[in-house]
Amino acid sequence: MILGYALSFAIGCFGLALLLNLLRLFTIKNLVDRVLVVDTMAVNVAALVILAAAQSGSALSFEAAVLIAMTGFVSTMAFCKYLLRGSIIE
């Protein structure tokens, strides 16, 4: 019972975190910071999907969360590699 309320609260918190990230994304100019913000957004979205799946009891959303998490990490690394070396795969 109490867990259900806590779950709703956590979903609200991660949603708020996502909104704050979005605000930052629109107010910042620096390229590296933008990559950092998008990386954080990917983490928050993955958390949001898993929490929503736990609340609704659906098992299918989990794959979506894993995919978001992995593409978020790989794209961050690829972008940093591009900024550092001018190419991603050498």
Place this chain on the structure above:
Amino acid sequence: MSLAATIIEIIAAALLVAGGLFAVIGSLGLLRLKQSMQRLHAPTKATTLGIGSALVAVAVHIWLNEDRLALRELAVALFFFLTAPLSALFLSKAHLFRSEDAAKLPPTGTKAGWATLSEDNPAEPSHPQDRKA
């Protein structure tokens, strides 16, 4: 419901609340901190711990409600804890490479310079083993 189950549920609820708050603090740090390198600290630590504790709580929730071990959720938490330092290292390397902070860095104290700013700019530090391969 037994007492033990209630206690476990309260702990899981506390983890969820703490996780949500840490996620908000991580995003707030991105907004409030003034330097790029300071901003890097907020998501790597606060957000990672936030999602980690939230996922552990979800694993407990699944264990209580569906009576199965939610190893997948714990594996994803592990994934976030392993990738956060790597993202942070590469983002800071990209930042150092592009910004003027380079002049303010302390010296390495050895003959070699910082990897990101060296002449040939190797992406990884070179070790004797690598040169052999």
Place this chain on the structure above:
Amino acid sequence: MMRPAMRLWPHPILSLFLTLFWLILADSWTFGSLVMGGFLGLAIPLLTAPWWPDKPRLKRPALLIPYIGIVLYDVVISSLHVARVILFLRPEEIRSTYVAVETSLTSPEAIALLAGTITMTPGTLTADLSADGKVLLIHALHAPDPQALRDDIHSRYEARLKRIFA
């Protein structure tokens, strides 16, 4: 010259770990998943072999368990520290600084683990390495005393890692 089994199966522990991870992620503990996971566990180390020049040599792997415990505890302390800085310090009060910390670790795996640990522990973040891998560039979010930071890293993490890796 490597024996054939070594060439086909260069990193047995990595292969077992990959297979187990596949089974966990697929969440199906069937024979079919085991075959798929076993195939991935064999194929991935072979395809990525050029990036694993030699095996990490662990002298006392059992000591990794208390080390992971310490790091997990420090991650919590670290997040509270960051939260305090973000919520209660005004931006101009935050004393951020770069610190160069030399390490006597030699194995690349140990250095990578130390760099990751520093990032996840209170107030510090590994920003870069020196080109020879002997010095770590650390950015401290709020560190009035850089020397204490250096001593802390040496005594708390590096000494333990030195005992784990040969």
